Amino acid sequence: MNATMYELELTLNGKKVKDMIPSDMLLIDYLRNVRLLTGSKKACGAGECGACTVLMNGRPIYSCITLALQAQGKEIETIENLSDGDTLHPIQEAYLDAGAVQCGYCTPGMIMSTKALLQKEPQPGTQCIKEAMAGNLCRCTGYQQIIEAVQLASERMEQRRRDS
Ligand code: FES
Ligand code: FES
Secondary structure, eight states, X not given: OOOOEEEXXXXXXXXXXXXXXXXXXXXXXXXXXXXXXXXXOOSSSSXXXXXXXXXXXXXXXXXXXXXXXXXXXOEEEOXXXXXXXXXXXXXXXXHHHTTOOSSOSSHHHHHHHHHHHHHHOSSOOHHHHHHHTTTOOOSSSOSHXXXXXXXXXXXXXXXXXXXX
């Protein structure tokens, strides 16, 4: 039996969008297949790894266990919103510079969780970083580089605030 179609209206990466979608469509499938925003990854598909993390009204969520219709009227931000043309966001640069990107599969989700953390807590301590990133798993880096990337991003963003 086909799922009922509903109109979904949300703000996606700062722009209002509207689509007819089936009621049972997951947010990750909406982003990747309807909106062609393929930066967010679908890995475990079960709310366990964080590769699909996006921000909903500024808070990190697993888009693989969220229905697209749950985003009705909300603001969703994906990794595609971070860079400014060819200029990477300081968080993206910090991940590269700290060697926190290896296979890269976890990286979009890690970066979105980092963004949410640094918005809430611009200068987090190590324990705070570990807690904020606990929902994002990485098979490659052993996490130390990720902690360093978050610290580096925090420092650089602080420097930019001072310079501006
Ligand atoms: S793909 Fe969503 S938590 Fe793993
Ligand atoms: S860099 Fe490969 S899973 Fe994290």
